[in-house]
Amino acid sequence: xxxxxxxxxxxxxxxxxxDEKSITPNHPSKSQERPTLKTIAFMTGxxxxxxxxxxxxxxxxxxxxKERVRLVARQLGYQPxxxxxxxxxxxxxxxxxxxxxxxxxxxxxxxMVFGISEVLAGTQYHLVLTPHSHQRDPMMPVxxxxxxxxxxxxxxxxxxxxxxRVALLTERGFPFATHGRxxxxxxxxxxxxxxxxxxxxxVRKLIARGRTRIALLPPPSNLSYYHHSRIGFExxxxxxxxxxxxxxxxxxxSSLGMIKEFAENLMRNHxxxxxxxxxxxxxxxxxxxGTEAAGKVLGKEFDLVSKQSADFLNWIRPEILTVNEDVRxxxxxxxxxxxxxxxxxxxxxxxxxxxxxxxxxxxx
Amino acid sequence: xxxxxxxxxxxxxxxxxxDEKSITPNHPSKSQERPTLKTIAFMTGxxxxxxxxxxxxxxxxxxxxKERVRLVARQLGYQPxxxxxxxxxxxxxxxxxxxxxxxxxxxxxxxMVFGISEVLAGTQYHLVLTPHSHQRDPMMPVxxxxxxxxxxxxxxxxxxxxxxRVALLTERGFPFATHGRxxxxxxxxxxxxxxxxxxxxxVRKLIARGRTRIALLPPPSNLSYYHHSRIGFExxxxxxxxxxxxxxxxxxxSSLGMIKEFAENLMRNHxxxxxxxxxxxxxxxxxxxGTEAAGKVLGKEFDLVSKQSADFLNWIRPEILTVNEDVRxxxxxxxxxxxxxxxxxxxxxxxxxxxxxxxxxxxx
DNA sequence: CAAATTAACTGTAACGTTTCAGATTGTTTT
DNA sequence: AAAACAATCTGAAACGTTACAGTTAATTTG
Numbered sequence: 001x002x003x004x005x006x007x008x009x010x011x012x013x014x015x016x017x018x019d020e021k022s023i024t025p026n027h028p029s030k031s032q033e034r035p036t037l038k039t040i041a042f043m044t045g046x047x048x049x050x051x052x053x054x055x056x057x058x059x060x061x062x063x064x065x066k067e068r069v070r071l072v073a074r075q076l077g078y079q080p081x082x083x084x085x086x087x088x089x090x091x092x093x094x095x096x097x098x099x100x101x102x103x104x105x106x107x108x109x110x111x112m113v114f115g116i117s118e119v120l121a122g123t124q125y126h127l128v129l130t131p132h133s134h135q136r137d138p139m140m141p142v143x144x145x146x147x148x149x150x151x152x153x154x155x156x157x158x159x160x161x162x163x164x165r166v167a168l169l170t171e172r173g174f175p176f177a178t179h180g181r182x183x184x185x186x187x188x189x190x191x192x193x194x195x196x197x198x199x200x201x202x203v204r205k206l207i208a209r210g211r212t213r214i215a216l217l218p219p220p221s222n223l224s225y226y227h228h229s230r231i232g233f234e235x236x237x238x239x240x241x242x243x244x245x246x247x248x249x250x251x252x253x254s255s256l257g258m259i260k261e262f263a264e265n266l267m268r269n270h271x272x273x274x275x276x277x278x279x280x281x282x283x284x285x286x287x288x289x290g291t292e293a294a295g296k297v298l299g300k301e302f303d304l305v306s307k308q309s310a311d312f313l314n315w316i317r318p319e320i321l322t323v324n325e326d327v328r329x330x331x332x333x334x335x336x337x338x339x340x341x342x343x344x345x346x347x348x349x350x351x352x353x354x355x356x357x358x359x360x361x362x363x364x
Numbered sequence: 365x366x367x368x369x370x371x372x373x374x375x376x377x378x379x380x381x382x383d384e385k386s387i388t389p390n391h392p393s394k395s396q397e398r399p400t401l402k403t404i405a406f407m408t409g410x411x412x413x414x415x416x417x418x419x420x421x422x423x424x425x426x427x428x429x430k431e432r433v434r435l436v437a438r439q440l441g442y443q444p445x446x447x448x449x450x451x452x453x454x455x456x457x458x459x460x461x462x463x464x465x466x467x468x469x470x471x472x473x474x475x476m477v478f479g480i481s482e483v484l485a486g487t488q489y490h491l492v493l494t495p496h497s498h499q500r501d502p503m504m505p506v507x508x509x510x511x512x513x514x515x516x517x518x519x520x521x522x523x524x525x526x527x528x529r530v531a532l533l534t535e536r537g538f539p540f541a542t543h544g545r546x547x548x549x550x551x552x553x554x555x556x557x558x559x560x561x562x563x564x565x566x567v568r569k570l571i572a573r574g575r576t577r578i579a580l581l582p583p584p585s586n587l588s589y590y591h592h593s594r595i596g597f598e599x600x601x602x603x604x605x606x607x608x609x610x611x612x613x614x615x616x617x618s619s620l621g622m623i624k625e626f627a628e629n630l631m632r633n634h635x636x637x638x639x640x641x642x643x644x645x646x647x648x649x650x651x652x653x654g655t656e657a658a659g660k661v662l663g664k665e666f667d668l669v670s671k672q673s674a675d676f677l678n679w680i681r682p683e684i685l686t687v688n689e690d691v692r693x694x695x696x697x698x699x700x701x702x703x704x705x706x707x708x709x710x711x712x713x714x715x716x717x718x719x720x721x722x723x724x725x726x727x728x
Numbered sequence: 729c730a731a732a733t734t735a736a737c738t739g740t741a742a743c744g745t746t747t748c749a750g751a752t753t754g755t756t757t758t
Numbered sequence: 759a760a761a762a763c764a765a766t767c768t769g770a771a772a773c774g775t776t777a778c779a780g781t782t783a784a785t786t787t788g
Contacts, residue, residue, distance in 0.1 A: 034511070034512075034513065036743095036744055036745085037744070037745070037746095038744080046767080046768090047767065047768045047769075048744090048745085048746095048768090048769090049746080049747090049767080049768055049769075050766085050767055050768070052744095052745070052746065053746090053767090056746095060765075060766060060767080061766070061767080062765080062766060062767085065766080065767085077511070079511070079512050080744080080745075081451070081743085081744050081745070082450075082512070082514065082744095083447045083450035083451035083456075083743080083744075083745090084451055084743075084744030084745040084746090084773095085744080085745055085746085086446075086447035086450075086745090086773090087445070087447035087448055087451050087743090087744080087745070087772095087773045087774065087775090088744075088745040088746050088747085088772075088773055089745075089746065089747095089773085090773085092447075101478050101481075103474065106470060106471060106674070106676075107470060107471060107473075107474075108474070109471075109473070109474035109477065110467065110471075110472070110473035110474050110477075113473065113474075113477075113493060113495065114465050114495055117465075117493060117494075117495040121495075121496075126492050126514070127492065127493045128490050128491065128492050128493075129477060129481060129491045129492075129493055130481075131477065131478055131481040131485075132485075147398070147441070147443070148398075148443050148446070149398065150446065150490070256675075256676075256679060260679070282676065285676055285679045285680060286679055288679075288680075289679045289680075310470070311620075312470075312646065312649055315620060315624070315649045315650055315652070315653045316649060316652075316653075316680050400773095400774055400775085401774070401775070401776095402774080410737080410738090411737065411738045411739075412738085412739090412774090412775085412776095413737080413738055413739075413740095413776080413777095414736085414737055414738065416774095416775070416776065417737090417776090420776095424735070424736065424737080425735095425736070425737080426735080426736060426737085429736080429737085444774080444775075445773085445774050445775070446774095447773080447774075447775090448743095448773075448774030448775040448776090449774080449775055449776085450743090450775090451742095451743045451744065451745090451773090451774080451775070452742075452743055452774075452775040452776050452777090453743085453775075453776065453777095454743085
């Protein structure tokens with residue numbers, strides 16, 4: 001029974017002869033319904049099961065049968081029905097990106113999304129966005145996805161050192177990857193930017209320029225990278241003997257108006273900083289406005305180092321020392337990690353960190 | 365048979381007694397599977413069909429039965445299984461946002477996404493992102509969605525006056541809404557920013573400041589809003605007798621380096637413009653860099669008007685006259701429109717336009 | 729009071745897929 | 759030649775939902 005099958009048994013009365021959907025009158029003949037396994041089964045004269053198994057290259061299907069099935073499938077442009085697969089297997093082929101609307105404005109989110117999409121484009125996965133107000137209930141989207149099984153994996157950002165979402169997802173054994181690290185003794189997939197190193201190097205650069213009184217505009221203190229940036233900051237200060245000018249409760253996510261006002265007051269102090277490190281590009285814009293409103297000249301009376309996720313600060317003030325956080329790359333890494341995680345790869349193999357690279361002094 | 369039903373007929377041997385899923389050993393008892401119609405049917409003693417119909421408030425179900433079903437459903441936290449619904453009805457409860465990775469960087473995409481999500485959050489719809497390189501094959505994502513039926517509606521942006529995607533979607537009768545208008549005699553849902561009016565007003569403002577030689581940095585000429593901005597521009601010039609300083613082939617989406625270089629050359633001409641209108645915030649950043657590299661002072665030798673989708677230009681140069689395009693609002697409008705479209709509302713009732721509002725001179 | 733009508737409920741089938749437990753060959757072993 | 763095996767193929771059932779065509783019992787009609 002090697003190659004005898006060639007369409008000998010046509011029709012297959014049992015399952016019904018390919019039910020000849022009534023051709024709609026407007027589209028003469030092109031209105032062919034979407035092909036299913038049944039279509040291929042009919043065309044090849046095989047059973048639906050055989051076709052299904054052939055397409056997943058199961059070992060109990062003959063080599064030439066597989067070939068034949070694949071050929072017809074390709075010819076028809078067959079694509080498995082997602083709802084069918086999902087209903088039967090529970091596999092959604094969906095990655096959920098949970099993001100907070102407080103996310104940084106300057107292109108952060110879009111770059112992340114594009115990075116993820118880049119990787120997902122080559123797979124069966126779709127990307128579903130689940131924005132929410134982080135303030136209100138950060139657990140809500142995660143719980144929803146968990147309860148409804150509406151994704152195979154989750155990417156979360158803005159993680160805290162002790163992150164409830166990470167705890168919950170881990171407890172449930174649900175695949176996830178985070179943008180940012182945690183500090184709760186839980187092993188999980190992540191990608192992070194090395195903010196400690198960034199701030200450390202930033203301070204060293206300021207000191208190399210002779211600055212000694214440094215201020216750090218950090219992220220909100222509940223987020224993990226607040227601590228990383230503090231550690232880098234303190235390490236650099238300790239090594240060099242430079243001193244810190246404290247910033248009070250202002251953070252990179254305070255309103256731009258508040259940041260400006262703060263910066264202006266700060267620079268009007270009797271002992272203002274001569275170097276500022278900023279963790280966020282948009283905050284830096286307000287920072288400049290404030291410092292200049294106080295009459296200070298960037299590059300002269302003080303220097304400024306900033307991280308940014310889109311390359312725009314140096315167009316505004318070439319004097320700013322900038323580091324680009326490649327968020328798109330982060331997106332790519334996270335997408336690869338979550339897919340691997342879904343495929344069962346151990347989380348400790350899915351951790352990566354980007355290191356700061358300093359932009360050349362001025363753009364073209 | 366009014367209120368006699370109260371759990372009299374329990375069990376229902378026919379369909380099987382709620383098959384008591386083997387409780388997993390790790391989770392003592394809380395590991396209740398996700399409730400389905402069957403669960404509710406069992407608990408109420410009703411048939412699955414009855415429960416289904418009761419939940420959709422069908423007219424042939426008794427009022428008290430409905431109440432009872434709703435109560436139990438709420439109690440269990442019942443959520444219809446999306447795969448089941450989708451398989452049976454073809455309804456995906458998904459809105460696809462097709463966006464091009466060439467989309468403006470400065471927060472445009474994220475604001476759009478957040479706006480859409482805001483509206484979708486109150487509905488059963490999920491938001492699926494389908495980014496793609498617009499250059500390569502703009503039709504691909506649309507065709508994919510059409511072929512696989514993977515969404516109930518599509519939102520597209522960056523439309524052209526004669527847009528193939530609009531033509532295809534209309535031909536297939538598929539619900540969609542566009543960010544931007546077309547000009548091909550097809551009635552469809554859209555939201556647009558009134559770029560004609562923006563540019564017109566921009567020019568008038570420049571002229572009010574005594575400027576007479578105006579340059580327009582327009583979007584790429586294949587996009588609809590290129591034409592709108594040109595119309596507004598030319599109308600203002602015609603009315604006032606001001607003259608245009610042409611910009612050649614530079615557009616708001618040329619690289620920042622190119623824009624800067626162009627601006628610098630332009631301002632070094634023997635007859636440079638004294639007013640510039642920019643359609644994009646990020647381009648404006650480069651524009652400033654170029655004009656200042658040529659030694660010109662903003663607000664003195666020339667004035668600059670720019671549109672932006674995030675409020676940042678005035679932090680950089682308070683002198684710039686800015687208009688904020690509220691992309692988040694656009695997202696909200698588009699989401700509402702696409703849902704209405706799916707519900708069968710006529711497209712001509714789903715068209716809206718945002719008008720420019722001028723930011724107050726300087727921010728806080 | 730039989731027949732028709734109405735109100736309330738229900739089982740079956742189907743959407744497209746995969747898993748399971750066979751079935752049908754031909755071939756090898758004993 | 760009977761029995762066992764291997765290689766291929768297969769139908770039935772199930773996932774959760776809804777449309778359809780009933781069924782049942784009570785009520786109205788003639």
